[in-house]
Amino acid sequence: MSSQDIPEENLPAEQGAAHGAVGVADEEHPFADPGLPPHEHRIQDVDERAAKRSERTVALMFTVSMLATIGFIASFVAIDVDTSVYIWPLGHISALNFALGVTLGIALFTIGAGAVHWARTLMSDVEVADERHAIEASPEVREKVFADFKQGAKESAIGRRKLIRTTMFGALTLVPLSGVVLLRDLGPLPEEKLRHTLWSKGKLLVNMNTNEPLRPSDVAVGSLTFAKPEGLEEHDHGFQNEIAKAALMIVRIQPENIKDKRELEWSHEGIVAYSKICTHVGCPISLYEQQTHHVLCPCHQSTFDLSDGARVIFGPAGHALPQLRIGVNDEGYLEALGDFEEPVGPAFWERG
Numbered sequence: 026m027s028s029q030d031i032p033e034e035n036l037p038a039e040q041g042a043a044h045g046a047v048g049v050a051d052e053e054h055p056f057a058d059p060g061l062p063p064h065e066h067r068i069q070d071v072d073e074r075a076a077k078r079s080e081r082t083v084a085l086m087f088t089v090s091m092l093a094t095i096g097f098i099a100s101f102v103a104i105d106v107d108t109s110v111y112i113w114p115l116g117h118i119s120a121l122n123f124a125l126g127v128t129l130g131i132a133l134f135t136i137g138a139g140a141v142h143w144a145r146t147l148m149s150d151v152e153v154a155d156e157r158h159a160i161e162a163s164p165e166v167r168e169k170v171f172a173d174f175k176q177g178a179k180e181s182a183i184g185r186r187k188l189i190r191t192t193m194f195g196a197l198t199l200v201p202l203s204g205v206v207l208l209r210d211l212g213p214l215p216e217e218k219l220r221h222t223l224w225s226k227g228k229l230l231v232n233m234n235t236n237e238p239l240r241p242s243d244v245a246v247g248s249l250t251f252a253k254p255e256g257l258e259e260h261d262h263g264f265q266n267e268i269a270k271a272a273l274m275i276v277r278i279q280p281e282n283i284k285d286k287r288e289l290e291w292s293h294e295g296i297v298a299y300s301k302i303c304t305h306v307g308c309p310i311s312l313y314e315q316q317t318h319h320v321l322c323p324c325h326q327s328t329f330d331l332s333d334g335a336r337v338i339f340g341p342a343g344h345a346l347p348q349l350r351i352g353v354n355d356e357g358y359l360e361a362l363g364d365f366e367e368p369v370g371p372a373f374w375e376r377g
């Protein structure tokens with residue numbers, strides 16, 4: 026479409042003003058025209074109906090954003106925190122978290138999309154030459170820099186002090202090697218190493234506070250006990266991380282209150298053992314609400330229901346806490362019947 030077809034008020038005022046002849050700079054136009062193709066006007070600049078359509082599209086996006094925000098508030102008020110929903114391929118997740126995430130996502134996305142559409146179709150489409158002076162320094166400035174540099178070198182006596190010069194170049198050459206050496210930590214991949222903890226069949230559960238092996242009678246209803254595998258002390262060299270990774274929370278729940286069938290099978294007389302490491306970003310969980318059997322991670326408030334497979338009922342954690350299968354040995358002590366069957370902590374890279 027040529028400029029003659031366009032209503033005058035839609036033509037950009039500065040159009041063409043900054044351009045001299047292609048590739049030629051002169052006094053009036055000190056910056057040479059780079060020879061860009063002629064400006065193409067948008068349909069909205071020349072057709073009022075198209076502009077109205079764009080206006081309605083932008084308004085629609087902002088309206089959707091408003092509705093999504095209302096949906097966000099309604100979800101927050103109406104959906105029970107305990108309600109879960111099956112979403113493929115995520116599995117069972119909190120319906121409240123899902124609804125809040127979706128509505129907030131739509132509200133923010135449509136504000137952004139509406140603003141972008143508005144800018145692309147209706148805001149000013151004027152092409153403006155951004156005039157920039159040459160960045161090369163003038164000959165006088167360059168001469169001055171060279172002179173200063175020579176003067177500095179002379180005053181430092183680097184030419185005469187050969188020992189300093191040699192050792193300085195040696196130091197400057199070696200320093201970057203420290204960074205290269207650190208690259209070694211990028212590999213090899215941990216592979217199976219992160220998947221396993223110190224638990225194995227027959228390992229006794231030891232109370233972390235008393236260092237005594239636990240009997241079922243030591244675990245009272247309503248109490249929260251922390252345990253570690255037998256045979257290791259906190260100060261054992263090289264094992265601190267391993268002990269932290271294997272840390273357990275032990276609670277006793279009335280068997281009839283345990284909702285998850287597998288959890289019941291893996292428990293002993295209602296005593297259940299779960300990893301103490303939060304599946305969000307790995308903080309140790311420490312708060313237990315005995316009436317509801319909920320445990321709370323103090324870092325970002327993820328809450329897990331220990332009477333229902335330790336599934337997440339609130340907060341950012343993405344997975345239930347891993348359960349350790351336990352039993353009792355011939356001497357009446359609580360023992361592990363194997364390792365965890367899934368990675369503890371966030372470990373998102375290891376999950377299938």
Ligand code: FES
Pocket residue numbers: 303304305306307308322323324325326327340341342
């Ligand atoms: S680490 Fe537990 S909620 Fe973030």
